[in-house]
Amino acid sequence: MASLLYRLGRLSFRQRRYFALLWVAILAACSFAAISAPEAEEDGFSIPGTESQKAFDLLDERFPGDNAEGADARIVFAAPDGQKVTARENRAAVEKVIDTVAGGSQVKDTSSPFAPEAVSKDATTAFATITYTVVAEDLTAATSAELMDAIEEARAAGLTVEVGGSAIDGGPELGGITEVIGIAVAALVLFITFRAMVAAGLPLVTALVGLGAGVCAIIAAGMSTTTITLALMLGLAVGIDYALFIVSRYRAERAAGHAPQEAAGRAVGTAGSAVVFAGATVVIALAGLSVAGVPMLTDMGLAAAGTVVLAVLVALTLLPALLGFFPQAVLPRDQRSSSTTDTDTATATTVTPVHAKEAAGSRWARFVIRRPLATLLLSVAALGVVAVPVLDLQLGLPGDEAQPTSTTQRRAYDALADGFGPGFNGPLTIVIDAKGADDAKAVAAEARTALTATDGVVGVSPATFNKAGDTAIIGAVPSTGPSDSATKDLVKTIRSLAADLKKTSGASMLVTGQTAMNIDVSNKVTAALTPYLAVVVGLAVLLLMIVFRSILVPVKAALGFLLSVAASFGAIVAVFQWGWLADQLGVAQTGPVMSMMPIFLIGVVFGLAMDYEVFLVTRIREAHVHGESPAQAIVTGFRHSARVVVAAAVIMIAVFAGFIGMSDSMIKMLGLGLAAAVFFDAFIVRMTIVPAALALLGKAAWWLPRWLDRLLPDLDIEGEKLARTLAVEHPVPAAPSAREDSVNV
Template identity: 65%
Template structure:
């Protein structure tokens, strides 16, 4: 592989104008395709194989026309202290607001609270439900302004008006600002790392082009914009990482005396090999999201995997082409001065300077591996302890800051109608083929009403054919509580007795029940997902490092990082530790999709750092250094690059902690913590300690396995055996 990639890098360098033109043409073509592509169909969230999904499918089939993909708003009215919302003055305010909202162009219908009986028992609170003919993303400013105007109208009349539902959900515009901040931080870190504007700029340029190609392709093929979120985040992360690694290797090769073209080829042949296998581990982690069995997650994973593949390809082709235009500009300032500003100066060896921080740290760890390993393991274990209390759920408006109208609407409804009102359960009854359908439904309704934890059961609504019915059950507890989860399981347990007695099938669904099913499905998928992803990665790393111990150690280190990150998330978002510091207003269960996302993203980045750092150790060991010397050499060449890459990612992810959405805060904190733990504690501390203790045994591979595994030559040994440094005059023909 090293020889093949060497030829790719050398070709891209020498034919740089052609390569750049091809990438720019591809980006332009995909951009035109994305701009002319028809709008993607609205996202539909389904969880095949769950009772909630079966019930939704049944209701959609038996109650045609009742399903609406449009946004909804719930306008909550609260009377002044000591007054009734139904008094003449307050009722007139409510009716005026309802009429104003109903006149909107996108409104399909409004349910007046006084006509539907949507008034609390104490008479202080009422609500009106508004249905729209468009999704929340497609609602016009005029439509949303009508809702905010309703709040002002009520305020001026003394009636508190709050808005819940999906209509006022903000579009994820914060991501764009966060990415801009992340790119700015990345530029600063790259500038500090390389000390040259060109060297700092090339990783950013190639990463942005990679994101552009990936996102344009996703939109052009008709995938929804929500699938681009993970692709954009990871495309930026790995795009910078991969380019940073190759540029760093190019600078090293130039310092060793190689010409610009030869250095570009060797950088792609050696560092590029590590990039290929690092990219493959990320692709495995993302494609592995299909194991969960949720189509939306599978699409997101595949879209992100495609963007990562684009980032790898750009790093191997476009980056060496751009190096051809900035052959000396990417080098350190002192080196450029020594070369007198010439494009292709005589090769020279870089003088050996005093050991850097990475070298000194590696020597410290190698001298005291046992103490470092014990302290690191104890610390990571302590951080991971809160993970034993991990609870998964789908936080809703109750997790929003109290400054939002959605949260205030939630609290007003909970106070006026009870905490369970915000999370009603929908029960679908299939009575097709039942001898007495109405008697069966009545028995089911009575059973539901008599169940402990149920506050009320609505009258059954039959479909036109009379072979299905639907009832609404209001629990006594809030939607994200353990008691409501237990109630759902209890109701489902009663279904078998009902079917035995009447022949009717009872299925429990609704947003609350679906959230419970999603959480359960995610929890059930964690171990299979880990087994598939980690197992495949161990096999891949075994090919890369030709070792048994190194891949297993890499996987165990990743599990430590994830465990510690989960511990931090539980401590902050469930227990409330330091919650005020980062703006967490309400503790509760961890978002059910968080563990899968965190595992997938962090696994890919962790294996990046592992491959970048340990391949230089493997390369030094293969070239004759002792096991301990190889550890120090690996840190001398790659330690600074790994630190820079990790610092960039931590800064990017930490930027999300400042967002208003609790789920965004959770993702930002979890990813930033996981990258910190993995890069600085696991890869930079525990890995060299373990390798120092293992010595030569770290690189042991049974002879029979060595014959089976392909030798991909990641360390570039074949390039050294066929080394041929070209005279500088041969580069005259390829000068810019």
């Protein structure tokens, strides 16, 4: 692999104009395809194989046309203190709103706000549901303005009026000011790392090219807008990091005496091999999200995986081409005049001074390997403490209750909970399939009686039958909120009643609705978590065995990955469930952790953790293979790669942290989880636990049975064969040895 990428790097450098034009053409083609693509369908949410989905499918079959998806708006009216919403003046103001909205050209139906079930028992609160003929994305500006203007008139009359529903949902956020700040931080870190404007700018340019092509390809493929968020996060972060590693290696090869074209080839052949492997692990982990069986999760994983593939291709081809345009400008200012510009000459005169100041990475490595056991135990204990909250992890799918209190959706949710009880926001839909029963109405009556007698149910609606009279819908209102654990128990209890109904009448009873679907998603994702984790950890061990030709190093890497994941989950629970730092981070409401977060985080963190493991440990193993002692190899590896790994981690943290500032609770949670995971994995696991563990293991860290060595494919990830070949074909003057590289252990 290294030899192939070496030739690709030289070719891209030499034919830089063609490669640059190729990527301009690719970006233009993807942009044109995105602009020309038909508008994506409204984001759907289905969970095949669950009872909730079976019930929805049955409703589509037995109530054709009645369940057509269209936008809806639930307007909530609350009377002033001491008054009732049914009072004459208040009633007139409410009816005026409904009459105004009902006349809209896109309105399909309007419910009465003064129907018995629409007015609270104390008559202080009422609501009306507006159903539209089109989905939210197709609502015209005039329709939306008409709704909001009518609401403002009612507010002027003294009523408190809030509105929820998909009709006012702004859709997924794709960016924000904090994300821009994250990119600015990344640019600053790159400049500090490279001390050259061009070297700092190239990773940003290539990352944006790959990200632009990836996002446009997602849109052109007709995927929903919700799939773009994860692609934005990962595409930007890994795109910058992969370019950072290759540019850093290019500069190192130039400092070692190689001409620009040769340095580009070697950089792509060595660091590029690690980029390919790291990118492959991210892609595999993201594609593996499909094991959960949730289509939306699968789409997000595949979309992000495609963006990562583009980031890898850009780093391997466009980046060396751009280096060809700026072979000197990417170097530090003090090295530009002394470095050759001859692209065909293999040597140069730049030599690192013998008594140069020792790098911070080397000093840190020396500190760790002098006290490996204490450092290892302290680091593991620290991560263990941070992970303690994960023992209280509760999963769910938050709704409007997780919105900021500044939004009208959240205020509408709270008003309904105050007026009608917490369970009103999460009603259950009971579907009775009485097609094989003798008397469908008797079956529905039996089901209603059983539901009314069930603890935790405070309201049961009359049965509504389809035209054929063989299927009924019954609404049940829980006494607890949608995300309450008692509601989950209630759904389980109601589903247990289905067996009795089946025995007595032969009819089937299914529980669905948004609340039941959220519960089913949580259960399904939780069930998939263990096998997915086993696959990910097993894959990590196998892939790292191929890379490092070792057994203990992969096992150590997998255990470190598990520590990072546990600690990041602990941070998520502490903030979003316990409320620590909730105000500072803009968390509007504490509650269950998003049910898809664990499998999301495991997949993404696995790929990112392997990035740092590969880039850091390959340099350590490279030094060990060349004859250095285990301790000295650690110091050498850190001298070459610690600075770059730290910069890459800071960039990723900045990019991910940028999403914490968004209002969507899922995106906010994902941003915090990824930022925390990168911090724990890069700075505590890879930069501290890894050198401590390697120092304790010594030569045993690199042991591999001969029979296993013969079985494992040799992909030459580290470029050992390439280095031996090039040492003969393109020798460089030997640099004087530096005494500061010696180490006492």
